[in-house]
Amino acid sequence: MKRLFVLGAGSMAESFIKGIVEEGVIDPRDIFVSNRSRRERLLELSEWYGITPADSVARAADADLIILAVKPYDMMEALKQLRPHLSDQVLLSFAAGIPIEAMQRATGGHPYIIRTMPNVPVAVGMGAIALSAPSTVPRDKLRRVVEMLAGLGQVVEIEEGLMDAATAFSGSGPGFISYLLEAMEQAAVELGFAPELARKLLVQTVIGTAHVLREWDLSPSELRRRVTSPNGTTHAGVEVMQSQGVYQAIVEAVRRAAVRAEEMGREYTREG
Template sequence: MKRLFILGAGSMAESFIKGIVEEGVIDPRDIFVCNRSRRERLLELSEWYGITPADSMARAADTDLVILAVKPYDMMEALKQLRPYLSNQVLLSFAAGIPIDAIRRATGGHPYVIRTMPNVPVAVMQGAIALSAPPTVPRDKLRRVVEMLAGLGQVVEIEEGLMDAATAFSGSGPGFISYLLEAMEQAAVELGFAPELARRLLVQTVIGTAHVLREWDLSPSELRRRVTSPNGTTHAGVEVMQSRGVYEAIVEAVRRAAVRAEEMGREYTREG
């Protein structure tokens, strides 16, 4: 990809920009970013990452890839405004819940639409990226997009029917994990730790656990059993979580997030 146009300048757009700039995927001056409002936000991104602020969507006309990083509720209106400037560009959507067919309809049948759900760790090249593309996207175009995203983390190609679920546990996953870490940090503070010191131990615990799961090719349940000695400390803590229904609450949280992604798709693509 020689030139990118990014529509939207929120946290996901910034995470993506940070990742591709640090990975050296493209000259940051060839990344054009357009935002509906808050010109100062574009100036911040330009100062921090070297991107080029775009005054209008017309800058999309001479780019190879258009990133749709607007909020789902803004997507349909943004696509209508973008439509006159589309020709052979690939559209790569980050929007939760918005189906490929809805994007194609809003752009007059533009054939090159890829739906993806990256998560915030793409900013540090450790992202989890679910991706779905219809047969209308040529393999060479898809390959170039996948190669670019692969520099930002693990790319998994899936059927579009699974995208809402991927949004729930992968896209929202950093938020869910952080929520659990909030509680663990609070417990550590109540046990006498300074928050900063507790956070250092907790973050490294998460990093180390993830490495063990991947490098030893273990399921989470297998690793939990390995570290849970009968009548030990982990056993005592897990018993509390089981008695409080933590497992069931997490399962229900992911299910509810998936349902919400589907709801958003219906709400924000409703015609008329």
């Protein structure tokens, strides 16, 4: 990819920009970013990452790849604005819940649209990126996009029917994990730790656990069993979580997030 046009300047757009700039994927001067409002936000991104602020969506006409990093409720209007400037560019959507068919309809049938759900860790090259592409996207175009995203983390190609589920547990996953860590940090504070000191141990615990799961090729349940000694400390804590229904609450949280992604797709693509 020689030139990128990013529509949207929120946290996901910034995470993506930070990742590709730090990975050296593309010269930051060839990344053009447009935002619906808040010109000062573009100036911040320019100062921090060296990107080029774009005054108009018309700059998308010169791009090889257009990143759609707008909120789901803004997607249809954004695509209509882009429509006059489309030729053979690939459109890569980050929007939760918005189906490829709806995006194609809004652009007058543009064939090169890829739906993806990256998460915030793409900013540090450790993202999880679910991706779905229709048969209208040529394999060479898809390959170039996948190669670019692979520099930002783990890319998994899936059927579009699984995208709402991937959005729920992968896209929203950092938020869910952070929520659990909030509670663990609070418990550590109540046990006498300063928050900053507890956080160092907690963050490293998460990082280390993830590495063990991957390097040892274990399922989470297998690792849990390995570290849970009968009548030990982990056993005592897990018993409390089981009695409080924590496991089922997490399952229901992911299910609800998936349902919400599907609902957003219907709400924000409704015509008329």
